[in-house]
Amino acid sequence: MKRMIPILPLALLLASCNAGWHQENKDAFYDACMDDARTWIDDPAKAKTYCECVMLKVMEKYPNVNDALDNIELLSRDPEIQACRIPIMK
Numbered sequence: 001m002k003r004m005i006p007i008l009p010l011a012l013l014l015a016s017c018n019a020g021w022h023q024e025n026k027d028a029f030y031d032a033c034m035d036d037a038r039t040w041i042d043d044p045a046k047a048k049t050y051c052e053c054v055m056l057k058v059m060e061k062y063p064n065v066n067d068a069l070d071n072i073e074l075l076s077r078d079p080e081i082q083a084c085r086i087p088i089m090k
Helices: 007-014 023-037 044-061 065-070
Strands: none
């Protein structure tokens, strides 16, 4: 199954947050990613590696959390973010 990040739960968790990537934003993103990753990655260490990679790439690409939310559907197709899947699929 090809899933990148949970679009609806992530949007709901971050919708009321400020523009920057404050710790609350990071925690919400990471938690939503881990919840989703656990449904298709059997190894918890690989899920953690994947979500950390995705979070860093999203924060780098979108320093403003609101911009990330505005482009949430693009994130799942972003080649840099998809590259986070490579190490976990081995």
